[in-house]
Amino acid sequence: MTAIRKVENDIYELLKTVMDPEIELDIINLGLVYNILYDGDKDVRIEMTLSTPACPLGDAITDNVKNTINKKYPDFNVDVDLTFDPPWDASMISEEGRKKLGM
Amino acid sequence: MAKNLHTDNAPDISTVKPHFLFAAIGFLVLGILMVVSASGFFQAYYNHRLLAITHTAVLGWLMMLIFGSLYQLIPVIFDTALYSERLAKFTFWFTAASIIFLVYTFWIGDYVRLLPYAATFMYLSLFFFVFNIMMSYKNARIKNIKASFILSAVFWLLMAETEGLLTALNFKFNFYNAIHVAHLHTHAIMGLVGFFVMMIFGVGTTLIPMFLISHRLNEKLLNKSFYLLNTGIAGLVLSKYLYPNRFVILVFWSIIIAGVIYYLLYINDSYKKRMKKTLDVGMKYTMLSLVFLGLPVLLSLILILLPKSNGSRYAEIIMLLYGLSMIFGFFTTIALGQTYKTLPFIIWLEKYQKLVGKYHTPLPRELYSEKVAGVQFYLYMLFLLFTPIALILQNQNLMLIATVLFLIVSVLYNYNVWKMFFHDSEQYINKREKEILKDHN
Numbered sequence: 001m002t003a004i005r006k007v008e009n010d011i012y013e014l015l016k017t018v019m020d021p022e023i024e025l026d027i028i029n030l031g032l033v034y035n036i037l038y039d040g041d042k043d044v045r046i047e048m049t050l051s052t053p054a055c056p057l058g059d060a061i062t063d064n065v066k067n068t069i070n071k072k073y074p075d076f077n078v079d080v081d082l083t084f085d086p087p088w089d090a091s092m093i094s095e096e097g098r099k100k101l102g103m
Numbered sequence: 104m105a106k107n108l109h110t111d112n113a114p115d116i117s118t119v120k121p122h123f124l125f126a127a128i129g130f131l132v133l134g135i136l137m138v139v140s141a142s143g144f145f146q147a148y149y150n151h152r153l154l155a156i157t158h159t160a161v162l163g164w165l166m167m168l169i170f171g172s173l174y175q176l177i178p179v180i181f182d183t184a185l186y187s188e189r190l191a192k193f194t195f196w197f198t199a200a201s202i203i204f205l206v207y208t209f210w211i212g213d214y215v216r217l218l219p220y221a222a223t224f225m226y227l228s229l230f231f232f233v234f235n236i237m238m239s240y241k242n243a244r245i246k247n248i249k250a251s252f253i254l255s256a257v258f259w260l261l262m263a264e265t266e267g268l269l270t271a272l273n274f275k276f277n278f279y280n281a282i283h284v285a286h287l288h289t290h291a292i293m294g295l296v297g298f299f300v301m302m303i304f305g306v307g308t309t310l311i312p313m314f315l316i317s318h319r320l321n322e323k324l325l326n327k328s329f330y331l332l333n334t335g336i337a338g339l340v341l342s343k344y345l346y347p348n349r350f351v352i353l354v355f356w357s358i359i360i361a362g363v364i365y366y367l368l369y370i371n372d373s374y375k376k377r378m379k380k381t382l383d384v385g386m387k388y389t390m391l392s393l394v395f396l397g398l399p400v401l402l403s404l405i406l407i408l409l410p411k412s413n414g415s416r417y418a419e420i421i422m423l424l425y426g427l428s429m430i431f432g433f434f435t436t437i438a439l440g441q442t443y444k445t446l447p448f449i450i451w452l453e454k455y456q457k458l459v460g461k462y463h464t465p466l467p468r469e470l471y472s473e474k475v476a477g478v479q480f481y482l483y484m485l486f487l488l489f490t491p492i493a494l495i496l497q498n499q500n501l502m503l504i505a506t507v508l509f510l511i512v513s514v515l516y517n518y519n520v521w522k523m524f525f526h527d528s529e530q531y532i533n534k535r536e537k538e539i540l541k542d543h544n
Contacts, residue, residue: 021466022314059111063456090316103378103380
């Protein structure tokens with residue numbers, strides 16, 4: 001595994017601690033994170049979405065993503081790139097997430 | 104970077120918070136007034152004590168809650184900021200003073216000397232609110248059916264208040280020959296159905312699917328509901344004035360009921376497609392309130408169909424049951440539920456938005472006591488059960504028990520609201536960090 005891939009995997013695991021406060025499920029299992037891109041130096045880009053563009057918790061979730069990554073990697077510049085293309089839907093929830101939600 | 108988030112347009116918490124606090128106090132005052140005048144429920148439904156209770160409920164409790172919630176939701180529904188936060192803050196204080204004045208006027212039954220002034224103040228405060236919402240709509244980037252519900256709700260509010268003001272002024276100046284009770288009916292239709300039902304439906308179309316987490320809903324149902332409701336309300340009000348024929352009234356009520364049914368079908372669609380299978384206390388209240396909406400619908404039909412029932416004590420009891428089922432069965436039940444959904448998030452965002460990820464933070468629902476909310480829920484259901492039985496049996500002791508239950512509910516609700524407001528995030532984080540350190544060692 002390359003060093004870049006290792007960091008990306010680590011961030012992936014870190015983002016499993018970022019919860020959607022309403023759904024009470026982490027953003028990875030919810031399927032909100034589309035891509036994690038690390039440049040090998042200090043820049044990380046997280047491509048992600050929200051369960052709805054009208055989500056009033058949008059800022060709180062994106063702040064949480066940045067803070068969680070910066071807690072372990074204080075020197076990283078974290079860019080959260082929000083996209084609604086494709087829009088999120090329930091089919092993006094992982095099997096583990098479905099079990100947790102009782103679906 | 105995060106762009107185009109509705110949170111960018113969110114109002115300052117200081118604009119929203121006072122409404123929730125006033126509403127909580129209003130709910131407590133309502134409980135006290137109901138216990139003190141439990142016997143008022145056995146008199147004519149338009150007696151001044153009941154009018155004081157009704158206006159405490161609809162203005163001091165429900166209206167304030169709607170003002171606060173709507174200011175928070177404007178960015179979500181209209182995709183624009185509230186037109187003026189300064190006006191909203193001014194409106195709050197003006198409305199608060201007007202409500203206290205109006206309720207006091209009804210309580211002492213001073214219709215000639217004080218009511219015209221109290222009604223004028225009330226009218227002005229509601230006008231400021233309506234103006235702020237209409238100007239926000241003008242700037243709206245989203246003008247869909249959900250936004251139309253909000254817009255028509257504030258239109259009916261203005262109509263209801265205009266009628267209320269004219270009736271109140273007429274007590275003093277007698278400029279038209281009026282049967283005040285008849286005006287009370289149209290005032291109630293425009294206020295309760297036109298404003299409250301329409302507003303709750305409008306806000307509900309955004310909040311309910313959001314909290315149930317359901318997507319791809321049939322919005323055509325909402326369109327039908329919207330046009331049927333507005334046609335029914337307009338037709339009903341006009342027919343009451345121009346041609347108060349029982350058959351015509353029945354036709355327009357049926358149109359309103361059809362609008363309600365289409366709305367419920369939309370919510371049912373959302374419920375079936377929900378991701379969140381388990382309903383928390385807030386959503387339990389919300390879903391039950393929509394079931395309870397069947398009661399006023401049924402009672403209104405009975406009132407229209409009962410032969411020559413107007414004026415009889417029997418008809419008055421049904422009329423009272425109709426009003427109570429609307430205000431307590433539907434409005435208050437959904438208001439209690441949605442407070443437990445929206446207020447924890449508003450407070451949580453204020454206290455923890457900048458701290459998430461840095462420290463262990465609570466979930467929004469952990470800001471209040473779920474145990475207290477649960478007890479409150481069951482006591483409220485008992486109140487809803489006892490009240491109609493007491494009225495039908497004309498049993499004053501049972502009514503007193505029901506109102507005491509209501510008072511306890513209002514105390515428990517206030518406990519949770521104040522607990523959220525006084526939540527100390529620093530203390531919570533210090534405690535959690537110590538616990539984590541202890542577990543680590």
